[in-house]
Amino acid sequence: MSYKGLPEVVTRRRRSFWESAYFVEICKGLFVTGRHLVRNLLHTGEMPTVQYPEKRREYGPRFRGRHRLMKRADGSPRCVACMMCSTVCPADCITIVAGEHPDPAIEKFPKTFTIDLLRCVYCGLCEEACPCDAIRMDTGIYEIAADNRESFVVDKEFLLDNDKDGTL
Amino acid sequence: MEGFLFYLGGAMMLLGGVAMVASRSAVSAACWLVLSFLGSAALFAALQAPFLAVLQILVYAGAIMVLFLFVIMMLEGPVMPAEAGRPKFWIPAGALVPAAIILVATARWVPGAGLPGFPGDLPPGFGQPVRVAQLLLGEYLLAFELISIVLVVAIIGALALGSNERTLPWK
Amino acid sequence: MVPVVFEALAKIVFMFLVIMSFVPLLIWAERKGSAFIQDRTGPNRAAILGLRLAGLVHPIADVLKLVFKEDVVPAQRHRVLYAFAPWLVMTVAMSTYAVIPFGDHLRLGGREYQLVVADLEVGLLYVLAVSSLATYGVALGGWASNSKYTFLGALRSAASMISYEITMGLALMGLFLVFGTFRLTELVHQQGDLIWGWLPRWGIVVQPVGFLLFIAAVYAETNRTPFDMTERDSEIVAGYHTEYSSLKFALFFMAEYAHMVIGAALIAALYFGGYQIPWLRRELIEDQAGLLLTGLLAAGALLHGWLASLYFRRARREKGWYRDAREREPGVLGAVALVIGLALLGSLLLRPWSLGAAGASVLATLLQTGFFIAKIACFAWLFIWVRWTVPSFRYDQVMRLGWQILLPVGLVNLVVTALWLAAAHRP
Numbered sequence: 001m002s003y004k005g006l007p008e009v010v011t012r013r014r015r016s017f018w019e020s021a022y023f024v025e026i027c028k029g030l031f032v033t034g035r036h037l038v039r040n041l042l043h044t045g046e047m048p049t050v051q052y053p054e055k056r057r058e059y060g061p062r063f064r065g066r067h068r069l070m071k072r073a074d075g076s077p078r079c080v081a082c083m084m085c086s087t088v089c090p091a092d093c094i095t096i097v098a099g100e101h102p103d104p105a106i107e108k109f110p111k112t113f114t115i116d117l118l119r120c121v122y123c124g125l126c127e128e129a130c131p132c133d134a135i136r137m138d139t140g141i142y143e144i145a146a147d148n149r150e151s152f153v154v155d156k157e158f159l160l161d162n163d164k165d166g167t168l
Numbered sequence: 169m170e171g172f173l174f175y176l177g178g179a180m181m182l183l184g185g186v187a188m189v190a191s192r193s194a195v196s197a198a199c200w201l202v203l204s205f206l207g208s209a210a211l212f213a214a215l216q217a218p219f220l221a222v223l224q225i226l227v228y229a230g231a232i233m234v235l236f237l238f239v240i241m242m243l244e245g246p247v248m249p250a251e252a253g254r255p256k257f258w259i260p261a262g263a264l265v266p267a268a269i270i271l272v273a274t275a276r277w278v279p280g281a282g283l284p285g286f287p288g289d290l291p292p293g294f295g296q297p298v299r300v301a302q303l304l305l306g307e308y309l310l311a312f313e314l315i316s317i318v319l320v321v322a323i324i325g326a327l328a329l330g331s332n333e334r335t336l337p338w339k
Numbered sequence: 340m341v342p343v344v345f346e347a348l349a350k351i352v353f354m355f356l357v358i359m360s361f362v363p364l365l366i367w368a369e370r371k372g373s374a375f376i377q378d379r380t381g382p383n384r385a386a387i388l389g390l391r392l393a394g395l396v397h398p399i400a401d402v403l404k405l406v407f408k409e410d411v412v413p414a415q416r417h418r419v420l421y422a423f424a425p426w427l428v429m430t431v432a433m434s435t436y437a438v439i440p441f442g443d444h445l446r447l448g449g450r451e452y453q454l455v456v457a458d459l460e461v462g463l464l465y466v467l468a469v470s471s472l473a474t475y476g477v478a479l480g481g482w483a484s485n486s487k488y489t490f491l492g493a494l495r496s497a498a499s500m501i502s503y504e505i506t507m508g509l510a511l512m513g514l515f516l517v518f519g520t521f522r523l524t525e526l527v528h529q530q531g532d533l534i535w536g537w538l539p540r541w542g543i544v545v546q547p548v549g550f551l552l553f554i555a556a557v558y559a560e561t562n563r564t565p566f567d568m569t570e571r572d573s574e575i576v577a578g579y580h581t582e583y584s585s586l587k588f589a590l591f592f593m594a595e596y597a598h599m600v601i602g603a604a605l606i607a608a609l610y611f612g613g614y615q616i617p618w619l620r621r622e623l624i625e626d627q628a629g630l631l632l633t634g635l636l637a638a639g640a641l642l643h644g645w646l647a648s649l650y651f652r653r654a655r656r657e658k659g660w661y662r663d664a665r666e667r668e669p670g671v672l673g674a675v676a677l678v679i680g681l682a683l684l685g686s687l688l689l690r691p692w693s694l695g696a697a698g699a700s701v702l703a704t705l706l707q708t709g710f711f712i713a714k715i716a717c718f719a720w721l722f723i724w725v726r727w728t729v730p731s732f733r734y735d736q737v738m739r740l741g742w743q744i745l746l747p748v749g750l751v752n753l754v755v756t757a758l759w760l761a762a763a764h765r766p
Binding site: 029030032033041047048055 | 377725
Binding site: 193195196199202218219222223225226229230231234235237238241242296297 | 417420459460461464465467468469471472474475478479482490493494497498500501504521
């Protein structure tokens with residue numbers, strides 16, 4: 001492959017005597033790093049590092065965290081098991097088993113609704129696809145941890161309980 | 169103190185020398201030779217010649233043997249001499265060292281064969297750098313310079329033998 | 340005989356303690372300093388009862404971890420040399436200190452103590468000899484691990500050692516010509532003189548080129564950046580100690596820092612006057628000991644008071660940050676600083692200005708030793724600072740620099756020094 005317009009041979013800039021003597025340049029470099037050091041020593045609080053568990057970075061309102069399922073006024077899931085989210089999901093992480101709803105006006109409801117959080121890529125397509133605003137990713141939870149893989153497959157009850165933290 | 173150093177140094181030299189000849193891997197041999205050099209440095213120290221003792225370590229153990237080790241390691245590569253089996257040399261070597269020490273220690277009581285006497289009253293400055301320098305650059309200047317010429321000739325000869333025609337620096 | 344043995348033992352233990360307390364401090368400085376240079380905060384989590392001491396607890400945690408880790412060894416290693424190499428490195432690192440003087444003569448109870456473990460006539464050569472042995476541990480350890488990476492590290496270490504040993508020797512010979520002695524105590528003593536009445540006769544003043552050569556050689560021999568070919572992470576994993584783990588790795592790691600301390604101590608002793616305080620000769624300190632001690636105590640009290648106020652202010656500012664034991668830290672530190680400050684202030688009541696002759700001698704020694712340790716700390720910090728500033732040289736660049744630049748410069752420096760001395764001392 002050839003790159004048109006680029007010179008075939010890179011011509012190196014000739015280094016001056018003082019540059020090739022290293023010591024002066026090293027001293028200049030020491031000055032640069034020393035400036036950072038002194039600045040950080042004097043203004044420890046202004047360092048960009050976030051002291052994580054105690055302090056957290058502020059995320060925008062559109063940040064996609066862990067999913068949750070919305071409820072109706074009577075407490076039942078708003079989901080109608082239309083399978084839009086599990087169809088659109090690029091990671092294929094949503095599994096819904098639909099059942100017949102006793103209320104004829106609603107038609108279907110999810111018997112089970114599981115999300116494999118290890119497969120989820122947090123793209124947010126499920127909440128875009130949902131016709132009745134049943135699944136949302138607005139919890140802001142990003143610390144999702146467990147010591148076994150099974151715990152990452154969360155069920156309907158878990159997703160409906162909206163007062164949870166990251167613990168699975 | 170000198171006696172202790174003498175036996176220690178002698179034991180190190182003997183063990184190092186025997187084990188160096190007997191060991192099968194070249195790297196082990198080099199290590200044993202270093203031990204032998206350290207022993208001879210201890211002997212020099214016992215003989216009130218600290219300058220020579222330090223030079224022994226600096227030049228032989230520190231420079232020449234490192235160079236040897238470099239070359240040996242480069243030629244042998246990181247391959248272990250697993251086929252060489254367990255070292256067997258340590259039995260004769262281990263037997264020889266105490267034997268030699270006992271021999272030297274008892275020689276004191278054998279009439280007519282005493283230990284070589286440790287220097288008692290030495291001239292001031294004996295073995296110190298200044299005195300060695302005066303000898304080398306005064307009394308034995310000619311021999312000293314001749315040896316350095318021999319070394320230069322040897323280096324040029326090694327260059328000429330070791331490289332082919334094209335890579336000679338003066339071509 | 341017995342007091343002599345005790346004296347020697349005391350000096351050995353003192354040197355050992357100084358070095359061994361420098362090692363964790365340097366590891367801390369390396370991690371914290373590199374973090375601050377790169378705009379990070381560095382280690383600050385390990386804590387004992389909430390006391391974190393700005394990450395100083397981390398070296399303790401590191402040591403505990405390394406001691407209790409499993410010792411994983413390669414199956415096809417050379418058993419003896421593999422186990423022997425870390426100890427060799429550590430031993431060599433420890434034995435250089437024997438000839439470095441850490442103070443002038445201490446006169447106490449009619450006896451004179453020389454503050455150096457072994458005052459060898461050939462001290463300078465001893466330093467060279469021992470440091471040349473340092474390469475065996477690295478080379479043999481790398482070879483005995485029977486791995487390509489460690490082997491390459493071993494080869495590189497042997498090569499760089501051979502190359503830079505000569506430069507180091509030439510730089511030291513220049514120093515030897517000027518001061519006319521191999522004896523380190525004498526060499527440091529002479530550096531207390533003044534040229535033209537105001538310029539300290541330090542090694543760097545009389546041998547500036549030699550100093551640059553020496554510092555480059557020392558960096559090469561301690562395998563620190565920019566000469567870190569033996570353990571270049573991006574090329575050969577961790578170099579010669581790739582296959583070492585647990586306590587054996589800890590020994591290599593500690594030896595690296597111990598070598599840094601030697602390097603710093605040598606630079607300080609040979610080129611920066613060792614324990615000499617510029618323009619403050621020992622006689623002057625002993626004459627004005629009472630006044631000096633009073634001033635020092637007062638300054639110490641002020642310093643600790645200031646520190647205490649800083650800590651207390653921090654304690655107020657950080658209230659409610661962590662909601663655990665760590666929140667007490669600034670308060671506790673402030674209280675400690677306050678107590679020390681008050682103790683120093685209280686010691687002024689003991690009339691330190693009327694100090695006896697023995698006390699004056701001890702004070703002078705303490706001051707000089709403290710100054711020497713401060714110099715070592717400065718140069719040890721320079722090692723760290725340079726490491727986090729300068730990118731490392733390529734292998735061929737290291738060799739070219741050593742043989743084609745530093746070696747000729749060293750020879751020219753030696754000849755020029757000799758000619759200059761010959762001209763100056765012409766009868």
